[in-house]
Amino acid sequence: MILKLLIGIVIVYVLYKIVSGWNAIAAPSGKNLSPAGEDLVEDPICHTYVPVSDACRLSRAGKTLYFCSRKCLDTFADEQREP
Secondary structure (H helix, E strand, O other): OHHHHHHHHHHHHHHHHHHHHHHHHHOOOOOOEOOOOOEEEEOOOOOOEEEHHHOEEEEEOOEEEEEOOHHHHHHHHHHHHOO
């Protein structure tokens, strides 16, 4: 009787570990990093986030601005030119 109880406990424990392992794989970590592990920057025009290495850059008044595409960079530049 005690042997059956111990075997049952072991089986329940193993099943618990299997199920909890699946949940750990399925749940995202929630970190705001790109696949390469680099920081993401926000585009000031469309507010999307892109990895720093993929972003288009523009320097204004000693500050670097990052854009998701050349189109957003051009839109920003056109808005700055208009009176």
